[in-house]
Every structure is written in structure tokens, then in C-alpha cells.
């Protein structure tokens with residue numbers, strides 16, 4: 001008989017299991033089906049994504065990780081409707097994606113704010129474009145600006161803001177248009193570790209308070225574990241789904257989450273999936289053993 005002995009199962013408590021099951025019963029929001037994508041390179045097609053199948057459910061937080069060049073950004077751009085699909089399909093609430101649309105908001109690493117507009121005008125922009133009156137858009141924009149603590153900067157220009165502030169504006173600008181899915185491609189990669197953590201905390205807080213599914217690309221495993229309900233792990237050349245990992249961590253997540261044995265076990269497991277798979281399997285087993293010892297002794301040794 002097949003026995004399910006996934007290395008992370010021991011960290012899945014009944015509460016986490018219950019939450020995971022509830023998420024999978026929600027309506028699917030983003031449904032990627034048998035997706036293929038190739039690019040031309042020196043006159044020849046190079047396959048970047050092969051047969052990607054993945055479904056994200058309402059209010060789920062998904063992170064996508066994988067080795068450099070495995071097609072993470074390409075996948076985000078396909079979902080955004082910025083690239084054409086070669087084969088397969090992407091459905092948003094059951095409707096095929098073939099162009100950008102207001103149901104998908106986007107935030108990238110490079111701050112895509114309009115430099116000639118104030119913070120308030122940047123946030124208002126999409127709402128006014130979609131037909132909202134300037135007065136209503138302004139009042140909504142100010143509420144969003146308050147939500148991320150930037151009320152004193154509503155009339156500032158992007159160049160007067162720090163990197164973290166700019167990303168807060170980029171996030172609320174995307175959210176102000178009420179998308180169903182927020183696509184984020186390495187949004188915090190340019191920030192220093194302290195500001196990065198702050199931004200992750202902001203994002204979790206916002207996400208917990210609004211009805212949004214987040215599809216977040218990162219190469220940072222700590223970031224993925226801290227944020228996600230499930231992590232889509234891609235393989236490279238061509239990019240394929242290697243595994244979808246359920247994150248065995250309760251919510252809300254705190255800073256201490258990074259030190260928990262379940263976090264460390266998840267990181268060790270993801271490292272074994274993402275980096276040099278073959279030679280690191282034994283190494284991962286050692287790390288997982290160590291994590292088990294730590295949880296028994298409930299002390300965190302310096303080696304972590």
C-alpha cells in the first residue's frame with residue numbers, strides 16, 4: 001500500500017490541514033491549464049514553459065519559486081495578458097485571458113509609478129480611467145493612502161519617497177482598481193532586509209483585510225514561506241511544475257515565524273527542490289533531522 005510520507009506532513013497540524021481544505025473548496029479564481037510558452041532565440045524556438053497546470057482559489061496567497069530562468073516572470077506576464085499563449089489556456093473566473101484587464105493588478109520590482117504625478121494622482125489614475133468621477137476617486141485614493149500610512153505624502157512625488165514607500169504606493173495603486181488577482185513579480189527584491197520584512201508584513205495585513213488572491217513571484221524562499229498558503233515550485237529548462245507545497249505554518253504569521261522549526265523544515269525542503277536537486281537530497285534529510293531535534297529540545301541552535 002502507498003504510504004504518504006511527505007517530509008512536511010509532520011508539521012501540518014489539524015488546524016492547518018483544516019484551513020488548507022477550506023481554501024481548496026473555495027471557487028477557483030485563476031486557472032492555468034496545460035500552458036506552453038516558447039520564445040525565439042537565434043531563429044530557433046526555445047521552450048520556456050511546458051504544460052503548466054495550476055489553480056489558485058479565492059483569497060489564496062500563492063508564491064512561485066524556482067531556479068533562475070525557469071520562467072517565473074514569463075508565467076506572471078502570461079497571466080497578466082502581456083505575452084501571448086502558445087498552447088493551453090489561462091482562465092480568470094472561467095473566462096479566457098488574452099489581454100491585460102482590470103481583473104488583474106500588477107506590481108513589479110521596478111517602481112512603475114508615473115514620476116510626474118503625485119502619490120494621490122498615481123493612486124487615482126486607474127479609477128479615473130475606468131470612469132469614476134475625480135471626486136470619488138480622490139476620496140478612495142486618500143483612504144488607500146491612509147491604509148498604508150502615507151497620508152503625509154499624498155501630495156509628494158515618487159522621487160521624494162523611499163523604495164518601500166514607492167512599493168506601498170504601487171500596491172495600493174493596483175488594489176484601488178479592485179482586481180481579483182494581484183500579480184507581483186519580485187516586488188521587494190530591491191529593498192534592504194529590514195524594509196523588505198516591513199513590506200511583507202504590510203502586504204499580509206492588506207491581504208487579510210480585502211478579498212484578493214495574490215500570485216507572487218520570488219526567488220527568496222524565506223519570503224515565499226512567510227507569505228504563502230501554497231508555493232508553486234517550478235523546474236527549469238523548460239519550466240514545469242515540480243511540486244505545489246502546502247506551507248505548514250499557521251496564520252497570522254509573526255516575525256518569530258522565521259525561527260519556528262516548521263519554517264526551517266519547509267526551507268530545507270524547498271532548497272532541496274529548487275537547488276541542485278540530486279546531490280542535496282541527503283543534505284536535506286540531515287537538515288530535517290536537525291529541525292526535528294530542535295523542535296524536541298525547543299531551542300534554536302546557532303547553526304540556523
Ligand SMILES: Nc1ncnc2c1ncn2[C@@H]1O[C@H](COP(=O)(O)OP(=O)(O)OP(=O)(O)O)[C@@H](O)[C@H]1O
Nearest residue numbers: 039040048066067068069070071072073074075219
Ligand atoms: N521576450 C523574450 N524573448 C526571448 N526570450 C525570453 C523573453 N522573455 C524571457 N525569455 C527567456 O525565457 C527564459 C525564462 O525567463 P524568465 O524571466 O521568465 O525566468 P525567471 O524564472 O523569471 O528568471 P529569474 O529568476 O532569473 O528572473 C529565459 O531564458 C529568458 O531569457
